[in-house]
Amino acid sequence: MTSPQPRADLTEETRNRLATKLGAAGLRVTEPRLRLAHLLFRHGNRHVTAEALLDEAHASGLRVSQATVYNTLNQFQAAGLLRQVQVDQARSYFDTNIDVHHHFYVEGEARLIDIAADAVDVARLPDSPAGYDVDRVEVIIRLDKSDRS
Amino acid sequence: MTSPQPRADLTEETRNRLATKLGAAGLRVTEPRLRLAHLLFRHGNRHVTAEALLDEAHASGLRVSQATVYNTLNQFQAAGLLRQVQVDQARSYFDTNIDVHHHFYVEGEARLIDIAADAVDVARLPDSPAGYDVDRVEVIIRLDKSDRS
DNA sequence: AATAAAATTAGAATGATTCTAAGGCTATTT
DNA sequence: AAATAGCCTTAGAATCATTCTAATTTTATT
Numbered sequence: 001m002t003s004p005q006p007r008a009d010l011t012e013e014t015r016n017r018l019a020t021k022l023g024a025a026g027l028r029v030t031e032p033r034l035r036l037a038h039l040l041f042r043h044g045n046r047h048v049t050a051e052a053l054l055d056e057a058h059a060s061g062l063r064v065s066q067a068t069v070y071n072t073l074n075q076f077q078a079a080g081l082l083r084q085v086q087v088d089q090a091r092s093y094f095d096t097n098i099d100v101h102h103h104f105y106v107e108g109e110a111r112l113i114d115i116a117a118d119a120v121d122v123a124r125l126p127d128s129p130a131g132y133d134v135d136r137v138e139v140i141i142r143l144d145k146s147d148r149s
Numbered sequence: 150m151t152s153p154q155p156r157a158d159l160t161e162e163t164r165n166r167l168a169t170k171l172g173a174a175g176l177r178v179t180e181p182r183l184r185l186a187h188l189l190f191r192h193g194n195r196h197v198t199a200e201a202l203l204d205e206a207h208a209s210g211l212r213v214s215q216a217t218v219y220n221t222l223n224q225f226q227a228a229g230l231l232r233q234v235q236v237d238q239a240r241s242y243f244d245t246n247i248d249v250h251h252h253f254y255v256e257g258e259a260r261l262i263d264i265a266a267d268a269v270d271v272a273r274l275p276d277s278p279a280g281y282d283v284d285r286v287e288v289i290i291r292l293d294k295s296d297r298s
Numbered sequence: 299a300a301t302a303a304a305a306t307t308a309g310a311a312t313g314a315t316t317c318t319a320a321g322g323c324t325a326t327t328t
Numbered sequence: 329a330a331a332t333a334g335c336c337t338t339a340g341a342a343t344c345a346t347t348c349t350a351a352t353t354t355t356a357t358t
Binding site for chain 1: 233235236237238241253255256262264265268269270271272273274275277278280281282283284285286287288289290291292293294295
């Protein structure tokens with residue numbers, strides 16, 4: 001008898017690492033979550049829309065429904081594995097970088113670019129209204145294509 | 150014969166002031182635009198959604214369609230009379246304050262609060278990617294209800 | 299007044315996201 | 329290792345903000 005094939009390009013080691021990550025976040029380990037987590041987290045930080053992740057999943061041979069992609073993104077976000085970035089009224093972006101940081105956004109191109117936290121210096125903040133605490137401070141630098149002369 | 154009734158609570162003076170404002174922004178002066186402008190600009194700065202403005206219009210006796218409200222908000226925004234604020238994936242807010250400034254946002258309450266530009270000090274910004282210019286810098290401070298002890 | 303151009307409209311269409319309720323897995327209990 | 333309960337996943341429908349369409353109405357011009 002042969003040992004079980006690691007599915008897709010997920011090695012046992014990767015599966016174990018992701019399973020630990022899901023478990024630590026309080027999420028049950030299931031095949032769709034494992035495979036989506038792999039797509040999300042395999043290549044450093046990235047920004048992804050639900051639609052793009054669904055396409056990517058299908059391209060990689062994973063048969064998941066749209067609902068699962070949305071559920072998973074929302075769960076990952078609630079569990080602190082992803083951050084939702086709100087820059088475009090049309091679509092939500094999910095950011096695999098959950099550290100404090102900021103963004104460039106190129107309106108016309110629907111393109112998000114990370115800015116390291118220490119590249120922006122927000123020196124002074126106003127007091128929050130009474131009864132409210134700061135959850136987080138978001139800096140979004142909206143960019144235009146420069147006119148070339 | 151009597152002089153023509155000023156419609157609704159718009160005095161001739163207000164109508165003239167708003168007409169000038171629309172004209173200066175390159176927009177034709179029409180009754181719906183004049184009346185919506187009045188609702189938007191009569192009471193200092195405010196944040197409004199399309200839905201809220203439509204309700205307000207109807208409540209004030211102005212019979213406009215949803216399409217006109219959306220068109221007008223978009224045109225006012227394109228003309229620089231309003232600013233669109235993107236904080237919530239569900240809904241767009243329009244801000245009558247077009248000066249440089251920032252926002253508190255209370256997630257659970259869908260409530261936007263202006264922060265004067267000089268109350269936030271963004272001391273240092275990263276260089277923009279080559280070929281792009283900064284359009285504007287947005288600071289959003291997301292708030293939580295503080296736990297009372 | 300007649301004409302042309304832009305505004306407004308009702309209602310349909312769109313598109314992202316969420317919901318439903320039915321069936322499939324996972325983990326737990328015997 | 330069966331039985332059970334609870335969470336997951338799913339297809340497809342539903343929702344909701346926003347945009348579009350094509351026709352009508354206003355506004356400005358001739």
